[in-house]
Amino acid sequence: MPARAPGLRLGSLLGFEIRVDLSWFVIFFLVFWSLAEGVFPQQYAELDRLAHMAMGLAGTLLFFASLLVHELSHALVSRRKGIPVEGITLFIFGGMALTRREPDTAKDELLIAGVGPLASLVLAGLFDLLSRLGPTLGLGTPVVGVADYLAFINTALAVFNLMPGLPMDGGRVFRAIAWSVTGDRAKATRWAVTGGQAFGTVLMVIGGVQALTGAPLGGLWLVFIGWFLRSLAGSSLRQQALQSLLGHVVASDLMSSRPEVVSAHTSVAALVQDHFMQLRYGSYPVVDGEALLGMVTLEGVKRIPKDEWGARTAADAMTPLAACAVVAPDTPLEGAVEAMGRAGTGGRALVLQAGRLVGIISATDVTRWLRRVQELGPLVNPAD
Numbered sequence: 001m002p003a004r005a006p007g008l009r010l011g012s013l014l015g016f017e018i019r020v021d022l023s024w025f026v027i028f029f030l031v032f033w034s035l036a037e038g039v040f041p042q043q044y045a046e047l048d049r050l051a052h053m054a055m056g057l058a059g060t061l062l063f064f065a066s067l068l069v070h071e072l073s074h075a076l077v078s079r080r081k082g083i084p085v086e087g088i089t090l091f092i093f094g095g096m097a098l099t100r101r102e103p104d105t106a107k108d109e110l111l112i113a114g115v116g117p118l119a120s121l122v123l124a125g126l127f128d129l130l131s132r133l134g135p136t137l138g139l140g141t142p143v144v145g146v147a148d149y150l151a152f153i154n155t156a157l158a159v160f161n162l163m164p165g166l167p168m169d170g171g172r173v174f175r176a177i178a179w180s181v182t183g184d185r186a187k188a189t190r191w192a193v194t195g196g197q198a199f200g201t202v203l204m205v206i207g208g209v210q211a212l213t214g215a216p217l218g219g220l221w222l223v224f225i226g227w228f229l230r231s232l233a234g235s236s237l238r239q240q241a242l243q244s245l246l247g248h249v250v251a252s253d254l255m256s257s258r259p260e261v262v263s264a265h266t267s268v269a270a271l272v273q274d275h276f277m278q279l280r281y282g283s284y285p286v287v288d289g290e291a292l293l294g295m296v297t298l299e300g301v302k303r304i305p306k307d308e309w310g311a312r313t314a315a316d317a318m319t320p321l322a323a324c325a326v327v328a329p330d331t332p333l334e335g336a337v338e339a340m341g342r343a344g345t346g347g348r349a350l351v352l353q354a355g356r357l358v359g360i361i362s363a364t365d366v367t368r369w370l371r372r373v374q375e376l377g378p379l380v381n382p383a384d
């Protein structure tokens, strides 16, 4: 089910919702502090404290702007490839573009994953150019210093992200290549996850050695990042297992068949009394004879003032068919859930076969189905 994007909403950019996780404020302060108190005073001792603070603030803001450009590049290519993007969230280790589903082909995956580090490298090049041309252009030392730092940090971002383990971009690039070579996405994912876990372990070891040999803070930081990457890699594997299980589920597995329907001429009062108050369903397909006209939900009923319930009918309260989520019996789970989330019918979808109503799916049906699978184990052996 498409999860609500977490964090605090900052605004939207190019049609993407931009959010920050609360952990981001911690890292924002840490970056600012290390720049204003450490990096810049060391490199530019001739400047005063106020200049260092200003450089620190500009450097931090532009660092996060650079992260945002990196994530926007992923989001733009995803959207180009027909994969809806929920939004972008900045959090403690950078950012994340929340996509609704995985790419269909290895080539799409390669493009979506590869463009991020590429964007960081382009930014690094531009800031490097600025820092080199700065003196000629008459730019002051503070501006040149900040540009120099951004050239460095964007290069570091590109390199770090290119490490060949999930969930990093490099891991996705690696998976895309392995996927196109073997033709087996599940196997490629396992390789990329192993790569990610190995990379996390290496970071933890390096961090441990550093911590014991005179750089405790930087060392512990590396240990923490390594541990975090290992746990992320593990969760990508579980997600993959779930996906290969759910990949075989279609709408007809989930739906309630032969749903209870109501006539378009039923009054809203009768609808409430005989259906919503009596039966357990939260929505009813509305028919006129054989013809399916739409779906009526409790939300639809609530839009009609109570004193008009006797005079108005189900047809007045319903969501017309054109605005309902409609899926076919063989629509995969992912597509069905996406359709349910999109339509204005309270997360429900009608299942139609050759124009004939065969079932209805609600969020309850999906969770009930998942609970059954959890209790009974997979009912079919997934092919991969």
Ligand SMILES: [Zn+2]
Residues within 6 Å of the ligand: 070, 071, 074, 116, 117, 161, 169
């Ligand atoms: Zn990236």
